Amino acid sequence: MRHNRTHRFTFPLWAPLCIVPFVVLLFAIIHFGVPVVVGDFWGTIPFMEEVLLRHEFQPSFLLSQFNEHRFPLPLLLITGMALLTGWNIYAELLIAPMAAAASVALLCTLFSRTLPDRHWSERAGMCVFTSWLLFSLTGRHVWLMSIHLTAWVSIACFLGAVLLATGRPLTFSRFLGVIALCVASSFSFGFGLLSWIAILPLMVVQPVPPLRGSPLQMHRRIVWVALYLAAWSATVFVYFHGYSSPPSHPSPVFGLQHPVLLVQFISTLGGAPLFPQSPILASTLGALTALGTMGLLAHALRQRRMPPSALPWVSIALFSLLSCILIGIARVGFGSYVALSPRYFSVASLWLVAVLSLSILLTTFPRIPVLLALGIMESLVIVHSMREWTPWEQLSANFRRGMACLQSYEISSDACLRELSAGEPESVRAFAPALERMGMVQMFSLPADVSYVLAPDEQLGAWEHTENLDTGTGDSSSIVMGWAVLPSCRKAEHVVLTYGHDHTLLAHTTAILSRKDIAAERGTCFRKSGWTVEISRDAFERARQIGLVEAWVYDEQLHQVFLLTNEEQFNS
Numbered sequence: 001m002r003h004n005r006t007h008r009f010t011f012p013l014w015a016p017l018c019i020v021p022f023v024v025l026l027f028a029i030i031h032f033g034v035p036v037v038v039g040d041f042w043g044t045i046p047f048m049e050e051v052l053l054r055h056e057f058q059p060s061f062l063l064s065q066f067n068e069h070r071f072p073l074p075l076l077l078i079t080g081m082a083l084l085t086g087w088n089i090y091a092e093l094l095i096a097p098m099a100a101a102a103s104v105a106l107l108c109t110l111f112s113r114t115l116p117d118r119h120w121s122e123r124a125g126m127c128v129f130t131s132w133l134l135f136s137l138t139g140r141h142v143w144l145m146s147i148h149l150t151a152w153v154s155i156a157c158f159l160g161a162v163l164l165a166t167g168r169p170l171t172f173s174r175f176l177g178v179i180a181l182c183v184a185s186s187f188s189f190g191f192g193l194l195s196w197i198a199i200l201p202l203m204v205v206q207p208v209p210p211l212r213g214s215p216l217q218m219h220r221r222i223v224w225v226a227l228y229l230a231a232w233s234a235t236v237f238v239y240f241h242g243y244s245s246p247p248s249h250p251s252p253v254f255g256l257q258h259p260v261l262l263v264q265f266i267s268t269l270g271g272a273p274l275f276p277q278s279p280i281l282a283s284t285l286g287a288l289t290a291l292g293t294m295g296l297l298a299h300a301l302r303q304r305r306m307p308p309s310a311l312p313w314v315s316i317a318l319f320s321l322l323s324c325i326l327i328g329i330a331r332v333g334f335g336s337y338v339a340l341s342p343r344y345f346s347v348a349s350l351w352l353v354a355v356l357s358l359s360i361l362l363t364t365f366p367r368i369p370v371l372l373a374l375g376i377m378e379s380l381v382i383v384h385s386m387r388e389w390t391p392w393e394q395l396s397a398n399f400r401r402g403m404a405c406l407q408s409y410e411i412s413s414d415a416c417l418r419e420l421s422a423g424e425p426e427s428v429r430a431f432a433p434a435l436e437r438m439g440m441v442q443m444f445s446l447p448a449d450v451s452y453v454l455a456p457d458e459q460l461g462a463w464e465h466t467e468n469l470d471t472g473t474g475d476s477s478s479i480v481m482g483w484a485v486l487p488s489c490r491k492a493e494h495v496v497l498t499y500g501h502d503h504t505l506l507a508h509t510t511a512i513l514s515r516k517d518i519a520a521e522r523g524t525c526f527r528k529s530g531w532t533v534e535i536s537r538d539a540f541e542r543a544r545q546i547g548l549v550e551a552w553v554y555d556e557q558l559h560q561v562f563l564l565t566n567e568e569q570f571n572s
Contacts, residue, residue: 017128018104021135021385025097028389029143032396035089036403037435038420040067041147044075045431051079052087052438063238067246068330069190070239073157074150087440092146097135099152100346104131106159107353113166114309115360122360125374126353132381133349137388138276139342140395151346154188157181158195158319165202166312175224178203179231186235191323191347193239196232198319202311203228250333261336265328266290268339273349274380276340289355293317296358313357320351397512401532404494406432407444408508413536415469415477416507444494444508446554446561452503453562460485461492461511461529462565463551468537476537481530483518484511484553484564489525494554496561497533499543503550503561506543509533511553 037045043066050056062072081091108127115123142148161181164174182199185192203225245251255262268279270286297314300306306314324347331338356374402419405412409432417425435441461484469477484492492511499506513530543549551564 015127018108018131021132022097022101022104024385025135025137025143026094028137028392029093029097030090032392033090033093033144034396034399034403036399036406036420037089037431037440038145038399038402039147041145042421042424042427042431043067044078045434047075048079048082048087049434049438052082065243068249069150071150071153071188073184073188074153077149077153078146087438089146089440092149093144096143096146096149096152099149099156100134102156103152103159104134106156106163109163110159110166110312111357114312114357116309121371122374125371126357126360129356129374129378129381130349130353132378132385133273133353134346136273136345136381137385137392138273139345140388140392141342142346144392144395144399145343148343150189151191151343154185154192154195155346155350157185157188158192158198159316161185161195161199162202162312162315165199165206170203170206170224172224175228179228183231183235186239191326193236194319194322194326196228196235197322198315200225200228201318202315205308205311249330252329254333255329258332262328262332265332265336265339266324268336269324269327269344269348270351272340273345273352274377274384276342276345276384279336279340282340289352290321292355292359293321293351296355296362300362307361310358310361313354313361316350317354317358320347320349320354323347324351393514400510400512404444404508404510405533406435406441408505409441411505411507411539413477413534413539415534415536446496446498446503446505447559449559450554451560452552453560456487456562458487459565460487460553460562461495461531461551463497466540469534477534478537478540479532479534480507480540480551481532482551482564483515483526483529484531484551485526485529486553486555487558487562489523490555492529492531492553494556495531495533495564496552496554497535497543497549498552499549500546501548504543506539506549507533507535 043064047058047061047064050058050061062075063070077095078092081087081095085091104127107130111123111126115126137143142151158181161178164177164181168174170178178199182192182195185195204221255265264283267286267290268283270289271282271284272286274285275281300310324344327344327347328339398419402417405416406420406428409417409429414425414429417428421428432441436443461482463480463482465481467479467481469479480497482495484495486492495509495511497506497508498504509531511529511531513532514528515526515530518529519525519527540549551566552561553564554561
């Protein structure tokens with residue numbers, strides 16, 4: 001009784017610590033999020049156009065292949081949110097942390113069910129650590145790119161299936177629930193197909209209640225396992241029917257042909273959530289995690305004692321390990337640096353959480369060293385999250401500039417649109433008209449009756465210099481840079497380049513980059529006044545031949561366009 005009172009007393013002390021990282025993450029998403037389509041999400045545009053504009057629905061499109069994935073469940077979720085919000089991308093940006101919150105809640109429930117009562121401090125420590133790890137700000141690409149909600153939905157479905165298959169006799173309704181969640185996980189993200197393999201051991205060993213006192217319990221289990229395998233086979237068949245490997249991706253055979261690189265990639269991926277900027281430390285931690293997994297399982301087999309409470313964590317560790325292997329085979333051809341990509345931290349984090357839980361269940365480590373290790377890892381996560389504020393600002397600025405390019409896609413260069421397209425600007429140019437028809441993009445143009453102020457009362461900005469960039473592939477561009485604000489030191493949302501006496505629009509961007517040098521000279525409101533835009537070299541040279549290329553800042557409130565100082569011309 002004394003122990004229970006202590007547990008109830010300490011709950012309010014550690015539970016809020018699980019909520020803090022979630023609140024910080026929501027604030028970061030709302031503050032830095034940009035309501036613009038990014039990356040793989042461009043593939044969903046035809047479907048969204050049919051639903052939102054034509055009010056048609058083709059079920060076959062739900063199984064369309066996006067990159068390596070088929071995700072009808074998240075696509076239905078996105079479509080529903082689009083109908084409710086007019087396709088405000090912020091809705092999708094907020095679904096991912098909600099799915100992550102569901103994952104944390106499911107893991108904490110597993111901690112309470114599987115860790116013994118005497119380990120209440122370890123349960124509290126694991127919940128807090130898991131929350132900070134899964135809500136870490138290091139995954140900025142995951143949280144600011146709405147398409148990655150698919151991974152979190154898949155993980156939440158898998159963990160829900162593990163929870164259903166754990167702790168109590170497996171009734172037929174819970175058995176059907178496990179199958180439904182595995183199907184949902186499979187059709188939410190590619191690695192969800194591995195959930196079937198990971199949960200299979202639980203299907204085999206979970207107690208099955210006898211049927212009306214019948215002694216044929218084993219036969220009943222065999223039938224259920226057979227049904228489970230049949231459902232898995234059907235899911236795999238549907239998933240890979242008509243499947244084709246993306247042509248731009250390296251062959252999976254590359255990873256199998258280079259096993260050393262593959263092992264190094266997997267070990268780096270396993271430790272990346274705690275050491276996202278150090279390949280050596282990440283690889284070392286990943287290797288130790290793999291050795292710890294094998295050592296714990298070998299210890300349990302040698303002792304011939306695998307407590308039922310450990311089986312869910314074996315399934316989670318297996319799911320995460322197999323996912324890391326699958327990611328390694330598919331991505332090692334891109335280079336080892338991809339192992340540190342934040343988009344894979346979610347599934348890699350589960351491996352570390354599962355191994356820590358197994359170490360508590362299968363060993364007799366003293367409590368103090370375990371809590372000390374959790375505290376050290378927690379500190380690493382917090383330190384890395386604190387360092388991420390500037391990268392979040394930079395990524396948000398890139399998306400903002402990409403959105404400015406999208407608003408003038410008819411004249412924007414491929415280099416400018418590449419911010420949004422994961423290296424395929426032609427997809428942006430092809431689908432941008434559909435976004436315009438759906439009202440997702442408001443095309444930018446200078447009004448015909450706007451007044452041009454050639455001599456502002458104060459200097460509102462400057463076109464400082466231009467650099468030529470040659471990629472060696474014929475896609476050369478000119479990068480124009482400067483700074484700008486609006487009167488009263490307001491943020492300059494629209495910086496434009498024009499040419500000719502009729503002020504033909506050449507480029508459009510926004511001033512959002514950090515300019516500490518200007519702020520030190522003119523004041524703190526100039527801190528985010530920097531702008532840059534990439535223009536096709538050919539288009540820029542043609543504009544210069546016509547003449548009078550100028551940079552302006554447009555004030556929508558005053559209905560005026562103010563000329564920026566051309567310092568490049570003065571310095572030449």
